[in-house]
Amino acid sequence: MTNLENKTYSDIIEYILKDHHAYLKRELPEIERLVFTIYKVHFFDSGDVLEMVHKLYGQLKAILESHIIKEERALFFDIRDYEKKPSKELLEKILDGINRVEKDNEETLKIIRELRECTNDYELPPSSCSTFESTYDKLQDLERDLNKHIEIESNILFHRLKNEK
Ligand SMILES: [Fe+2]
Numbered sequence: 001m002t003n004l005e006n007k008t009y010s011d012i013i014e015y016i017l018k019d020h021h022a023y024l025k026r027e028l029p030e031i032e033r034l035v036f037t038i039y040k041v042h043f044f045d046s047g048d049v050l051e052m053v054h055k056l057y058g059q060l061k062a063i064l065e066s067h068i069i070k071e072e073r074a075l076f077f078d079i080r081d082y083e084k085k086p087s088k089e090l091l092e093k094i095l096d097g098i099n100r101v102e103k104d105n106e107e108t109l110k111i112i113r114e115l116r117e118c119t120n121d122y123e124l125p126p127s128s129c130s131t132f133e134s135t136y137d138k139l140q141d142l143e144r145d146l147n148k149h150i151e152i153e154s155n156i157l158f159h160r161l162k163n164e165k
Pocket residue numbers: 016020021067068071149153
């Protein structure tokens with residue numbers, strides 16, 4: 001990760017969009033397809049675990065899509081405007097938006113933990129196939145990417161804006 005500590009708000013937003021939001025837009029539908037496929041194919045040997053994975057992943061995808069919309073349609077615009085022309089009113093609006101995104105981010109982290117728990121740390125069953133393996137690999141990549149994404153938002157971008165007060 002490039003050092004974002006001394007970057008402007010716009011630079012940090014650019015980095016999040018390019019590295020993390022682009023990744024989600026590309027991977028979320030693909031992982032959804034894979035999760036659905038292994039649930040169907042391995043219903044008789046791993047149906048219990050995959051029923052939970054399928055359900056949790058559906059919840060995760062929905063929250064992440066809202067996350068992208070909330071940031072890309074509103075919050076990031078407001079932050080860019082604030083950078084050009086700061087005002088107390090706009091900062092209040094931004095902090096309110098941050099609050100909502102942070103609640104979603106907490107929920108995201110909770111689901112990630114639940115996915116890890118219900119799969120016993122992504123342990124593959126003896127009956128697994130290459131699609132099963134790549135699904136679990138992709139879910140773990142998603143976990144790593146989300147941890148970084150949320151860390152940058154919370155510890156750098158949102159943290160700095162909260163200190164504007
Ligand atoms: Fe984000």
